[in-house]
Amino acid sequence: MSEQAKGAKTSTNPKDVSRRKFLTDMTTAFGVAGATCAAVPFVKSMAPADNVKAMASTEVDISDISEGDTKTVIWRGRPVFIKHRTGAEIAKARKEDTSSELLDPAKDESRVQNEKWLIAMAVCTHLGCVPMEGGEHDGWICPCHGSQFDASGRVRRGPAPSNLDVPPYEFLNPTTIKIG
Amino acid sequence: MSKSNTQKAIEWFDYRLPIFSFMKHSAVEYPTPKNLSYMWNFGSLAGIALVLQILTGIFLAMHYKPDVNLAFDSIQHIMRDVNSGWLIRNMHMVGASFFFIVVYIHMARGMYYGSYKGPREVLWWMGVIIFFLMMATAFMGYVLPWGQMSFWGATVITNLLSVIPFVGEHVVIWLWGGYSVGDATLNRFFSLHYLLPFVIFAVVFLHLWALHTHKSNNPVGIDLKKDTDFIPFHPYYTIKDIFGLGVYLIPFTFMVCYAPEYLGHPDNYIPADPMVTPAHIVPEWYFLPFYAILRAVPDKLFGVIAMVAAIAILFVLPWLDSSKVRSARFRPLFRPLLILFFANMFVLGWVGAKPPEGIYITIGRLATFYHFAFFLILPLVGMFEKPKPVPKSL
DSSP states (O other), X not given: OOHHHHXXXXXXXXXXXXXXXXXXXHHHHHHHHXXXXXXXXXXXXXXXXXXXXXXXXXXXXXXXXXXXXXXXXXXTTEEEEEEEOOHHHHHHHHHGGGOTTOSSOOOGGXXXXXXXXXXXXXXXXXXXXOOEEOSSSSSEEXXXXXXXXXXXXXXXXXXXXXXXXXXXXXXXXXXXXXXX | OOOOHHHHHHHHHHHHSTHHHHHIIIIISOEEETTOXXXXXXXXXXXXXXXXXXXXXXXXXXXXXXXXXXHHHHHHHHXXXXXXXXXXXXXXXXXXXXXXXXXXXXXXXXXXXXXXXTTOHHHHHHHHHHHHHHHHHHHHHHHTTOBHHHHHHHHHHHHGGGGSTTTHHHHHHHHHTSSSSOHHHHHHHHHHHHHHHHHHHHHHHHHHHHHHHHOXXXXXXXXXXXXXXXXXXXXXXXXXXXXXXXXXXXXXXXXXXXXXXXXXXXXXXXBOXXXXXXXXXXXXXXXXXXXXXXXXXXXXXXXXXXXXXXXXXXXXXXXXOOOSOOOGGGOTTHHHHHHHHHHHHHHHHHHHTSOSSTHHHHHHHHXXXXXXXXXXXXXXXXXXXXXXXXXXXX
């Protein structure tokens, strides 16, 4: 203990020492709690702002997408594939429902509302690149790290860990869908 | 002899704020080992490179606009319209690469001569922290021109955080301030890119504080005890550091004037397009070795862990290395393994620039294996190695 502290005649009575320790601990705890509360608005300020959240849905006219073609639209700043699947692609995707090659097994049925239309995020589930048409499974290949997806958007080759996400969407009428 | 008025003024000031005695103590009389080689120039060079980046950056920030609709064009404005804008931007761009070159040599020096060993472990830690901060700063700086490589580099790197269990997706959306890399992301990256260099500056201060507490290591790697082993920093090392700076500025100036884009990527002169990913995206050259490690691991989570661990393992290097001898000069087993480790870094960098297919995957995995194996066999190397006789004094 320093000379100055001795001069102030700080009590060394165990009871006083333990009271002082208690008070110091409580003050520290309240200080930390206060600082944490003060940090909340700053952390929250970095989350998506209201105007960003407001752009949550997109309506798309799909009448101009002919069979076998894919249209890419933007939803919440990210691209979405709208693939008009051919009969052969549907049949193949359904046949492969039980294939052991699926890295993230899912039935084609569970990934589409209308079997002719696959609507999936055009965002590779590895690190977020936009896959290009190609690969060995009537689907897409990611230019960044070579992941491949089939006509159902299911991952067929890594490093992507999961299938292309299916965004929430509904058919407003047979030629218009609303994503989000 | 009476004191001059200048001396009196200095003494008056120094009594109130002892900045003159501090400078005299730590930059003039500061005892420095007399046997330092040119490998010891890179610390002060790194400091100068940092100051150059801060200075050029401040002037660039006067003309740059962190808005997705304006950013790309504001860079063109700097290059074409702003007086000497091209020069300042080229210095900043080339300066970033040169900063990394200098720091990589500085780190290699530290590893070769065992500068990370006791009592300099905390000094070494500060260095590793500076390296992490530098990488974050460089990454965010590369996003600012808002070209295709900026955008997709930002997308890939921020997505690395999505591997955090349970909260990863939320963390990434929070970091983006949206549902993808966008305006909010660009704006905050600009803010942080401006802030972090000053944080680095503060950690450099701690780095130097730790350095000056136990003084520089030296090529022989022994503890220096005699006063005659040291020479004052000024004029011996001030002159040597300034000479080194002159040598450094020759290739730097050449690159700024004749090859400013040599280390960059032409795709970054295509404005960012969230709809199309370029066919081959690669990070800046100074990240390539770690990018290669990320891709060498076929699992997303473990790839990210391996990439971070490849650098973070430096934190425990002082304890992995069980040898009492610092300098690799006297370590017949450690020395070749370390030189192979450095060569392996170049292999990783080369693989990182190649597409992830065929033979490159195999080479990348072997090189990744050696990168970690080097660190993990160090405890055994120290045990089995018979060091050459180490001199008792210089």
